[in-house]
Amino acid sequence: MKQYNVIIIGGGAAGFFAAINTAELNPLLKVAILERGKEGLQKVKISGGGRCNVTHAEFIPSELTQNYPRGEKELLGPFHTFMTGDTMAWFEARGVPLKIEEDGRIFPESNSSQTIIDCFLQEAQKHNVDVLYSENVKTIKPNTSGFNIETTQSVFKSDKVIIATGSSPKLWKLLETIGHSIVPPVPSLFTFNCDDKRIKAIPGVVAKQVTVKVLGTNLISKGPLLITHVGFSAPSILKLSAFGAIELAKRNYKFDIEINFIDRDYKSCLDDLKNHKQELAKKTIYKFPQFQLPKRLWQQLVLATGLEEDMRWAEVNKIEMETLAKQLTKAVFKIDGKSTFKEEFVTAGGVNLKEINFKTFESKLIPNLYFAGEVINVDAVTGGFNFQNAWTGAYIVAKHIC
Numbered sequence: 001m002k003q004y005n006v007i008i009i010g011g012g013a014a015g016f017f018a019a020i021n022t023a024e025l026n027p028l029l030k031v032a033i034l035e036r037g038k039e040g041l042q043k044v045k046i047s048g049g050g051r052c053n054v055t056h057a058e059f060i061p062s063e064l065t066q067n068y069p070r071g072e073k074e075l076l077g078p079f080h081t082f083m084t085g086d087t088m089a090w091f092e093a094r095g096v097p098l099k100i101e102e103d104g105r106i107f108p109e110s111n112s113s114q115t116i117i118d119c120f121l122q123e124a125q126k127h128n129v130d131v132l133y134s135e136n137v138k139t140i141k142p143n144t145s146g147f148n149i150e151t152t153q154s155v156f157k158s159d160k161v162i163i164a165t166g167s168s169p170k171l172w173k174l175l176e177t178i179g180h181s182i183v184p185p186v187p188s189l190f191t192f193n194c195d196d197k198r199i200k201a202i203p204g205v206v207a208k209q210v211t212v213k214v215l216g217t218n219l220i221s222k223g224p225l226l227i228t229h230v231g232f233s234a235p236s237i238l239k240l241s242a243f244g245a246i247e248l249a250k251r252n253y254k255f256d257i258e259i260n261f262i263d264r265d266y267k268s269c270l271d272d273l274k275n276h277k278q279e280l281a282k283k284t285i286y287k288f289p290q291f292q293l294p295k296r297l298w299q300q301l302v303l304a305t306g307l308e309e310d311m312r313w314a315e316v317n318k319i320e321m322e323t324l325a326k327q328l329t330k331a332v333f334k335i336d337g338k339s340t341f342k343e344e345f346v347t348a349g350g351v352n353l354k355e356i357n358f359k360t361f362e363s364k365l366i367p368n369l370y371f372a373g374e375v376i377n378v379d380a381v382t383g384g385f386n387f388q389n390a391w392t393g394a395y396i397v398a399k400h401i402c
Helices: 013-025 042-050 061-067 072-081 084-093 113-126 169-177 235-243 245-250 266-279 295-305 318-329 385-401
Strands: 002-009 031-034 098-100 105-108 130-132 137-143 146-151 155-163 182-187 190-193 206-214 220-227 231-233 254-260 331-336 338-340 347-351 369-371
Touching: 002 013, 002 146, 013 031, 013 113, 013 155, 013 385, 031 155, 042 113, 061 072, 061 385, 072 385, 084 098, 084 105, 084 385, 105 113, 137 169, 155 385, 169 182, 169 347, 182 245, 190 235, 190 331, 206 235, 220 235, 231 235, 231 331, 235 245, 245 347, 266 318, 295 318, 318 331, 369 385
Parallel strands: 002 031, 002 155, 031 130, 155 369
Antiparallel strands: 098 105, 137 146, 146 155, 182 347, 190 231, 190 338, 206 220, 206 254, 220 231, 254 331
16 A cells, blocks of 8 residues: 555646646655646646647636636635736746736746646646656545555555546546436537638638527627637637536537627617718618628628628618617527537536635535635636646645645
């Protein structure tokens, strides 16, 4: 039986961050990471399109928490202890300069996730963290002196255990066997599938600022919209998928959305169209996009109104004008299914938040059992926020243990 003071189950972002900080804060502790795969940090590797979106440039805790559909209330206190600025300082102190992009996302200056992976591996080695691969955990048994952990290869004994496995159904089941309750997982970050002739011929088109509503719900979001070869993506859609994860799962991902492509209300849009009829009377509607819309999108919405390609503004009647205003501000699309957002897969669900002490991220049910990252029922919108949850939880756990 191999004995440690602290064992971290899960060799991902939260696992390495917890292990490194624990070993650095208290060098006397013997620390190990148990990773079920042949190599760890795979989610770090693919995140941000291979660049690793480390965190997001949001420096006020109460505003940062608004990016978490599940966990907003619980993370407010922890973010006062460790958040974006602390994350940036941590990496830069270890030789990883970061940069803030225009949209607020923060990446390593190298534009490579390998920089983050190398940092973790070097720091783990520097602080004598044992990183053990192909250790697939089979059982976790609490006892009066700590925990016994059995893997497919070995048996371990540890005073304290940190669960940092991310969204792992197998580990969730193990946690249920020792008394924790699990909120059933559903996908959280995904794109919307839509087969509509208005968008079928224009994949790659981006509308810079739209408002999207899920009809029949209170779900609404604003931001860029990307038309893809299967439907819709980009921040406006991903935010809806995160905040509506449970509701949209109940609907089996079949629902209607209403898109305002110009971020203007119907009446002001109609007033502008009436002005165009006067001021642009001789111009062809189809050829000259309005409201700063991408040309191909404008043309599809004009055709959807029933207007001919050679029709001029002077020829448009009242009903056609109203129909075009609706296409621009109240266009309804049927959504039929979802697709995973790139290679990143985030779920809502995990360890019930009521069973965790968020001052320490320790289990309220089992002493010396801790959680970090997406193993708990916390998830976020895209943009580095899920990683920030991982860094914050892992750091607070390490600080408490030491």
